[in-house]
Amino acid sequence: MNNVLYSTVPLDRAHDLRRDAQTQESLRRSPEKQVVPYWRELSLVAEANAILAHGTQAAELLDLAREIVFLGKDGEDRPVFAADISDLAGEADGSGPNLGLSGTWQGLRGIGALLPPGEAALLGYARALLIWHRRARFCGTCGAPTESRDGGHVRQCLDTTCNTQSHPRTDPAVIMRVTDRDSILLHRQPNWPAGQWSVLAGFVEPGETLEEAVSREVREETGILVADIAYGGSQPWPFPSSIMIAFSARAVGGTLTPCPHELEDARWFTRDTILAEFDEKHRGTGTGLFLPTKGSIAHRMIEDWLAAY
Ligand SMILES: [Zn+2]
Structure with missing residues (x-):
């Protein structure tokens, strides 16, 4: 992408x-x-x-x-x-x-x-x-102060018996477009502006592949089971240090049950509904439906799906 x-x-x-x-x-x-x-x-x-x-x-x-x-x-x-x-x-x-x-x-x-x-x-x-x-001012291994090295791309622990080096973090998160024929699964987070809906996303956990993270997150957050998980690009997301790794996936089972601890709501939207009812006019006013900001990979993933109509 x-x-x-x-x-x-x-x-x-x-x-x-x-x-x-x-x-x-x-x-x-x-x-x-x-x-x-x-x-x-x-x-x-x-x-x-x-x-x-x-x-x-x-x-x-x-x-x-x-x-x-x-x-x-x-x-x-x-x-x-x-x-x-x-x-x-x-x-x-x-x-x-x-x-x-x-x-x-x-x-x-x-x-x-x-x-x-x-x-x-x-x-x-x-x-x-x-x-x-x-x-990263203090060593994650021993707690001693660290010092910037290599032009600011490494931090060195100053405890000479520890000597650990740490490197700039990038935390992988998966973001996934789940579809079922002409419908797409979107959700809302409670802290989003009223009316905004987007594709699901979540952090990758230790001990799982990116595809396993996609499958797990969709199941945990919505109860939907997915297959045909395919890579679709990535986006650095410096808030503070993520990379969003995009996938498409096809719903193959389960019952839509939004997890109340993870999100505010999740629903299926048809292409026709998105084209007819989502626009940018009411962003921030809470009177209409809209997609994530242009430039975000979430926006691109939904637009690409709409364009493939
Ligand atoms: Zn240390």
Whole structure:
């Protein structure tokens, strides 16, 4: 699946430049460097464009950052970094710190679909890595402090008898389009806006294949049994660090029984019902039915099924 939101980061990740500390130091001193600022879950955005710092402002951001990650090199061979400046105080009105850059601090989940795809992918990549750093400050094996290495792509336990290295996490989740002839199984989560329905999804558990996770999740959440499980693409989902792995599956049995602990409701919708009754007009007003945001793999999976009519 091509061109899903948060995929195809427009950088050479330059893996070979991560390991050597002196190389990293000289990249950080490069006058050409670009820096993606990140402050307490928020990214800097102006008029639907991601804001990167360069020149002296980039150097200042690196000086202020609690964590720095080397993201790679852009198409003009300039090093690009992400900088977590969450230690800075915000403004009196509750907004993020004024860095002298244009733009306002905004949550990526709300504005990702409005950005050029490459910029959304860049912010997602930066965000996923910086959140991982914050959660990996102490060794999961022995509890000692850890230190960033390899340009921010490894954390090293500082207890020399433990010495464990940890790596950025990506948590696999399956997302599945279950159909039965001209009907599709959709569900609602209690925390979603009124009227929104989507395909089922769930985290992969230890000791199961992706296909087993699809089968188990559908059965647990709805009571429906599935077969013909087929891979259908994937999407990085940096909230905070998942990858959504898409599958189609065919219902072959069971009785629809939405699990009250897992979801608010689950129903079969025919193609005709979706085409006639779902639209974007009432998103957020609670007076109509609508599908997940454009750019999400869930939206793509449903649209592809509708288009195959
Ligand atoms: Zn340790």
